[in-house]
Amino acid sequence: MNPTLHAILVFLQTWWVELTSGVVIVAVVPLVAGYVVLVERKLMADMQARLGPMRVGPHGLLQPIADAVKLLIKEDIIPDEADRLIFWLAPVISMTAALTSMGAIAFGPSFQVARDINIGILFVLGVSSLGFLGIILGGWASNSHYSIMGALRSTAQLVSYETAGGLAIIAGLLLSGTLSISGIVAAQEKYHVWFIFLAPVAAFIYLVASIAETNRAPFDLPEAESELVAGYMTEYSGFRWALYFLGEYANMIVVGSIATTLFLGGWLRPFPNVHWLNWLDFLPALIIALIGVYSIYRAGKQPVMVQTGFMWAVALACFAVALIFAMPWFVGTLKFVIPGLNGAFWFLLKVSAYIYVFMWLRFTLPRYRFDQLMHLGWYILIPLAIVNVFAVGVAMLLESNGVNRWLALILTTLVTLVFAILLVRWHDRRTESASTASLAPDSYAG
Amino acid sequence: MLDSILFYFFGGVAVIGAALMVTRRNAIHSAVFLITTLLATAGIFLQLGAEFLFIAQIILYVGGIMVLFIFVIMLVRLDVALHHIRFRMKSLVVTIVIAVLGAEAGAIIYYARKLPGQGLFIQNMAPASNLTPNSEKLAQSLFTNYLLPFEIASVLLLVAMVGAVVMAKNKKRTEDS
Amino acid sequence: MQDDALQDNSTLLGADELILNMGPQHPSTHGVLRVKLKLDGERVRGTECVIGYLHRGVEKIAENRTYQQVAPYVDRMDYVAAISNGLGYCEAVEKLLNVEAPPRARVIRTILTELQRIASHLVWLGTHALDIGALTPLFYCMREREEILKIFEKYCGARLTTHAFRIGGLQYEAYDGFEKEVERFCLDFERRIQEYVDLLTGNSIWIGRTRNVGVLNAADCIALGASGPILRAAGVKWDLRKAQPYAAYDQYKFEIPVGTNGDTYDRYMVRIEEMRQSRLICLQAIEKIPEGAIMGKVGKVIKPPAGEVYHSIEAPKGILGYYIVSDASTQPYRVRIRPPSFINLQALDKMVRGHLVADVVAIIGTLDIVLGEVDR
Amino acid sequence: MADESKPPQESPKPENSGTAPAPPVAKTPVAPASPPTAKPVPPAPKPPAPVQVPLDNELTRRYRAKFGPAILDALEDRKQPYLVIAAAQLKDIALYSRDDEKFDLLEDFTAVDWPRREKRFDLIAILYSFSHNSRLRLKVGVAENERPASLVEVWPAANWLEREIFDMFGIEFSGHPDLKRILLPDGWQGYPLRKDYDILLQDSSWVRENLGIDSGQ
8 A cells, every 4th residue: 555645544543533523623613603692692682672683594593604604705804004914813813722722622421522631621721811812913913092902901801810710720620639621520420519519619710700711791891892892803804803703602612611621510410429310311302302392382383484394393303313312222232322412411501501691691781890800800809719729728638637528618618708708898998998089189180 | 653744843833933033023923923933832742742831831831921922012012112222233143143053053963963862853752642641740740859949939930920019019109199 | 193192102111192082983972973082001181072073053054944944953953852952942932932832732742851851861871881881771771762752653753853842832732542651651661760770770880880980070060061960960959940940840749869979870870860750740740731722822924023032941961052043034043052962071071081991981971962962 | 120139030930831821011022122123134234122121130230330331231131131241351250250140150152143233243151040040141242353252261161162153153262272163174164153154155175175075065
């Protein structure tokens, strides 16, 4: 055989999983991101007493595709004064970072994209934070005041909140004792409890920090629409803009996955060790089948034939997926896929719930101001995260010296909470006096 | 074979990136090429199985330091600052530095050729996959053998941090008054 | 501008001032307002408003139209409160003619004007909340405003620029079920206000973004001519509806809400409370709409005796004044409109100095300007 | 007039709001006014003079005592009092109104163009007093090239209002901090609210240059 061909074949043989996964990520994540946007718009519409997208496809189900087509065929504008190389490079960096970091995420016991590298969680964190380079460079390259202010804001925000988020993750890692993603999930299985219950403060800090890192409301200052037009994206349009957007939503999925892995038990179903709850393993198939039934119920109520047909199609698709989930229970030879399928289901469910919290907060809360954001990060979250790391460490030390684990954790958590309350109190008093002090001369200056 | 290809790829990218970094006039462009170099170096670390080092490189250098670099470049408006700084004798300095570095590189290659098996291109290095997870090992040696240097470095960094805060505060106070 | 800023301050760190052009195309300048911000970092060191992008020369047009023809033009100034504009103009001309609108007309005018005040405040609340980043209140506000606009539409056929009133009274009788619809809206509205209040009033981010932001004390308000909710939020219990009642306001009981600090939060609270009070006025008014004619004794051709008159009303945004000079012809010799937004906008510079860019947006929002009225 | 303690004011509506036709008292000043007006063509030679009745009350007496000849006239039109004052004393009278008579709010400041008069423009300052709940108008005759004193130092609110007067009438105020056009573009020719500025007339060169069309009409 031709040696070159042989080498290629060997290469493919060893790397086919990674290659396919890579292709799948690049092909599927944009679609998923598009539909996350649709879900977000629909949820927002529901909370705001309106319908949301309804025109493209039944209930607007094809809207993401229409959006993608629109963005693709839009004119590609590069401002004259922009730095063309970096203007071109920045969105690519942003999206590449988000997609690459997905490589190390395990969507289930058998759905890990890359090999289970022993620093998996760090890889995800580190690579996804590279996306900020894209934001900063994009803001700078646009050569517009709004863009550069957005970029500066995002840098400051990243530096502040990555610290807090990292410290929160350290608390979780202390409990798991490993950086490997499957190791973390295994540790939670071993502990018989999700880490969110062992380190609630850390989970909360990570929630806040991850919202800030993904530039979502109420921390969406880098792209604060009402102040900076669109922040670092102001000068971008068409497909470049879409890349940023894609990166943002992929990042949401990434941080959701990290939080799920670290704090929400990864792909474990609720109470994985309680045997009388084993019927929960049927739940995925059941839920999907129920969605199918609901679609059939709704199909009769659609005003247009096409929509009825579409609803039927959705129902059939649901049944098919449900069947795939249910099949292994009846076909003995397929039994080995059960943990993988169910794991993926639970994992994605938890990620969706996490992203739902993001959206919910976005529709409800006003936006922080920049100084308030910085204060929250530096004066409250970071000290709290540091104390929390100590608290978790002390709890583990106590446990290894024979104190009941729960007692130790509850005690240390209480100490942390008291600290948090004192911190917030102190900060409130401080800002109160500062604002009255600084405002007086200013308001009379003019 | 793949290893070699990857190595040469990363090495090439690192070298080209470094060269471009030095030659760019625009500071941001330089920073971007420095990032390229750092990433390529990280790739080499990964290839060597030094996963922790790889990720430390990415998080610290690319994610942390470079972000701050760019931040500072944007804030300071280096292009404006450059007009104020006149590089005198710059060609002379550059020539000397290049000459010294070139001599060094030549010497290394020369001696590497002379001492087979120990030079630059060691073919029989241990395959990466055989290494045990090294983040634990790294931690072990950091906190046992190298505890003192590690602590000294941390204290140094802490001092630098406190110093920075103090300086920033002082500046603000003088501004206010 | 940009180059100047660069050259003036070639210092290395921090000290360079940035000129940021906010608008005329900007999501939160509420129209085509352009504000040049002089920034130090994110802190505002000074502003300059550039206005006039929407100037249509209403005052000049009015000199070339008959008195009746001017009325629709004034609707186009503050287009989110067209009825209030119309009321001010009609009453001013009535004063010039020395006639009075009949009681029934005055009560219906009051009801519609108060509904318009609610609608105007709703638009303000929604957009202001949106500026500060709260997405949802806007849609709730628009939902209620829609109900009000439906009432307008049923009454006069138009929703936005209504031209609802005529000089001397009304052209249209209240439609069947008018009282009932207004009542239903008012009864429902209390619960709706509670929804906005739940979303915003106690929200610590909202408080953080509005407390002590854009403070304008009473003395500054008066010196700068700022009126309406801005003045009341500074603690001045003054409202033209009480001070010099017009239309039918003297017949109804209502409170003048006042704030204490004169900051953005107080203005928010004042406007929310004003909506509640307007609702009460409407409820009182529909209880007893007097019977009778809706048009006063005004001829087909309006030819006021020579002279001049100034009449001002409490529009949702502040004092809306009309100064009309007649030369005894069918066309006004001069119509001067005192636009509350224009004069309130003057206070912007004082309010934003020392604040951050994000506060500029909040302060422009809290001034509740409508560029159609600023530029006329 | 009847009520000495309070300066004359717009009669509060409630008094005559109940009955539809205005009481005859209100009519009397109007009735004799109509005949002499004699329907002038738009740029009226002598328009509103006769409709006003002279005003003599506590307030005007105080003003007259303080400023004497600077108070050219004190009149009332439709129960709204106004003082016609000399341009030279404008700022002093404004200060006095604000500080002593407590007319603390400059509600509006505008102008009217009477092209046939010797002093072509009337500057109208509408003052409001919170403590007395009353209004007073100051009317100042200004000739074409006269530069009346700016009121910005008295009422900061006058800033933009004076700019607008400058923009629309071309009256320049001496001492204004930043007198430039406000509503119209900076390079605009002419002053639109002057009576000799026809509504169809516009700065066509500006329109052509900036909007790229021949005419806005």
